[in-house]
Amino acid sequence: MLATCLKVPREKAESIRRRLIESGLLDISFRIKGQGEFILIPVVSKEIDCEYEFVEEELQSQEKTETDYKNIVKMPAELKDYLPASYDIIGEVIIIKLDEELQEYRNEIGNALLKVHPNISTVAEDRGVKGELRVRDLNIIAGKDKTETMHTEHGVRLLLDPAYVYFNPRLATERHRITSLVKDDEIVVDMFAGVGPYSVMIAKYAKPKIVFSMDLNPYAIDYLKKNIEINKVENIIPLEGDSAAMIHDLPPADRIIMNLPHSAHEFFYDALTCLNPGGTIHFYTICERDSLDSVFAKLSMQARSMGSKITIDRLEELKTYSPTMSVYSADIRFSDLDLVEDW
Numbered sequence: 125m126l127a128t129c130l131k132v133p134r135e136k137a138e139s140i141r142r143r144l145i146e147s148g149l150l151d152i153s154f155r156i157k158g159q160g161e162f163i164l165i166p167v168v169s170k171e172i173d174c175e176y177e178f179v180e181e182e183l184q185s186q187e188k189t190e191t192d193y194k195n196i197v198k199m200p201a202e203l204k205d206y207l208p209a210s211y212d213i214i215g216e217v218i219i220i221k222l223d224e225e226l227q228e229y230r231n232e233i234g235n236a237l238l239k240v241h242p243n244i245s246t247v248a249e250d251r252g253v254k255g256e257l258r259v260r261d262l263n264i265i266a267g268k269d270k271t272e273t274m275h276t277e278h279g280v281r282l283l284l285d286p287a288y289v290y291f292n293p294r295l296a297t298e299r300h301r302i303t304s305l306v307k308d309d310e311i312v313v314d315m316f317a318g319v320g321p322y323s324v325m326i327a328k329y330a331k332p333k334i335v336f337s338m339d340l341n342p343y344a345i346d347y348l349k350k351n352i353e354i355n356k357v358e359n360i361i362p363l364e365g366d367s368a369a370m371i372h373d374l375p376p377a378d379r380i381i382m383n384l385p386h387s388a389h390e391f392f393y394d395a396l397t398c399l400n401p402g403g404t405i406h407f408y409t410i411c412e413r414d415s416l417d418s419v420f421a422k423l424s425m426q427a428r429s430m431g432s433k434i435t436i437d438r439l440e441e442l443k444t445y446s447p448t449m450s451v452y453s454a455d456i457r458f459s460d461l462d463l464v465e466d467w
Contacts, residue, residue, distance in 0.1 A: 127154045127183040129164040132176050135279035137163035138243075139296065140176075142213050145191055145241075152191055154183040190240055197236035199229040207233070214286055214293050215273030216245040219260065234266025246270055248286075257341045258386070262287045277321070280328055281354050284319045288343040291318060295383075298442065298453060299325050302381065302406055305455075306330035310378040313398070314338065315367040315391060319347040320360070322381050327357035335360045336374050338367040368394045376400045385410040385451050389419065393426045396434075396458060404437070405456045410445050416452065423456070433459055 128151070132140050137156075144150040144167060151166035158164075164181050190196055194207050203225055211220035218237050222230055234247035246267040254261040262271060272285040277296040284291050299322050306312060308331040314323045317337035327335055337360055339345055345364040352360050363370050368391050371380075380395045382388040385408045395405055411419050420436060427434045438455040445451050 125154070125183065125185055126180055127151060127166045128168075128170060129157075129166050129179050129181050129183070130172070130174070130176050131159070131162050131164055131179050133279070134158070134161055134163055135276070137165065139277050140174075141165055144172075146210060146213070148191075150191070153185055155186050157181065157183055193233070193236040193240045196239060197229070198232045199226075203229070211237075212250075212293050213241070213244070214284070214291060215275040216243060217271055217273045217286060218244050218247045219250050219262065219286060220247065221250045230263075230265045234264075238266050246273075253290075257290070259288060259290050259341070260286055278325060278329075280321070280325045281351070282319055282321055282324070282347075283350050283354060284347050285343070289319050289341055289347060290344075291321070294443065295321070302326070303329050305404075306332055306379060309333045311375055311400075312336070313371060313374060313377040313380045313395075315371065315380060315382050315395065316384040316388075317348060317362075317381075318344045318383075320351045320362075322383065323348070323360050324351050324355050324357055327352075327360050328355055332359060336363060336371075336377075337361065338363040338365070338370055340364070340366060367391065371395065371398045374398060376403075378403045379406070380404075381406045383408045389423065392423055393430075396427055396430065396432065399458045401432075401459055403458050405458065407454045407456050408442075408451065409454070410449055410451050412448050413450055414448075420454070427458065431460075435459065 149167050149172060151168045154166035156165055166183055170178050194204055206223045206225045208220055211218055230249055237247045238244055248262040248264050251261040251263055271287045275282045278300050303325045306326050310332045312326060312332045312335045314337045317323050317339045320337055323335045323337040326332055337348055342364055345362050348362045371394055377398055378400050380399055382395060382405060388408055409419060424434055435457045436454055437457050440453045442451045442453050
C-alpha cells in the first residue's frame, strides 16, 4: 500500500523513530523500509516540523500494535489521568517522573512502557536531582538493573549513565542547530560539556580549530573521553574542574556554549571576559516568563561594566518548565560599545 514516509539517513533513523513514537506521529500500520543509505519511516501526517523529505512509497502493511502505554498499564482507571504524557528516552533507558498518586503502581507503569518500547531494556523513575552536580536521582522500576547506555542523535554516539551524569535528550535539534553555526577554525568553549553532546557533534560535523570541553563532574569527563574515541573525533580537549576558573587560562574564544540553565547567569561575566569581540555566547536559562526582559537587562549591565555590549541575535523558548517558567535559548553576540545598540 502507498504510505507517506519521512526519508531519513540510516544513522539518524532510530532517534527520529523514537521521537515520532513519543509525538504519536509514527504510522504503525506500515513496516519501516530501507532504501540504500536512507530509511523510509511511515508517518500519519506531513504536519511535522523537520528538515527531511516526505515521499510516497509502497510499504508492507502490518498488524497494529499498541504504542501508548496508558492503554495497557494495569491500574485503576481513575488514576490514569495522572500518567505522564511524555518521558525521556536515553538509549535503551526510559526516564519518567511519577506523581505521588502513582507510586503504588510504578512497577506496572514500568512494565507497560517496556511492552510498547521493545528496544528499551530499563525504565527508571526520576525522583528529582541530587548533590552538587545535580544528577538525576533514579529508581529502576522495570527491566534490567543497569542505566549505562549508548544514545544516538544525528549520527553521534554517546555512551553515558544518567544515574551519574546529566543528559537531556530533548536538545538534539538545538545541538544540531548550534553545530551548523560553527565556522571553520573557530575556538569553541563548551563550559558545561557533560558527556560531550555539543562538543562531539561540533567536532564531528564542523571544522573548529579546537573545542575546549569543561565539566565539574569527573564521571562526565570520563564519558566525554570515551565518546571522543567512539566517534573518532579530534581537536577536543576535555578539562575537569571549575569552568569559571579554567576559562581564564584558555585563548580567547569565538563561541562559548553555556548550557546550565539554572545558574548560567552566575558564569556570564567570566565567559564575556574570555570572548573575542564579535564572538557568540549560546546562553540557556530557566526563568519566569514575565521576568525575561529583566534577565537580559542584567546580562547587558555586566557587559557594559567591562566597556562592551551584547546583542540578542536569537531568542527561543525551548520548553515549559512550570506553569509560570520556561527554558530559553539565546544567541548573544559580544561587541564594543561604540556599535549600534540592538537590545
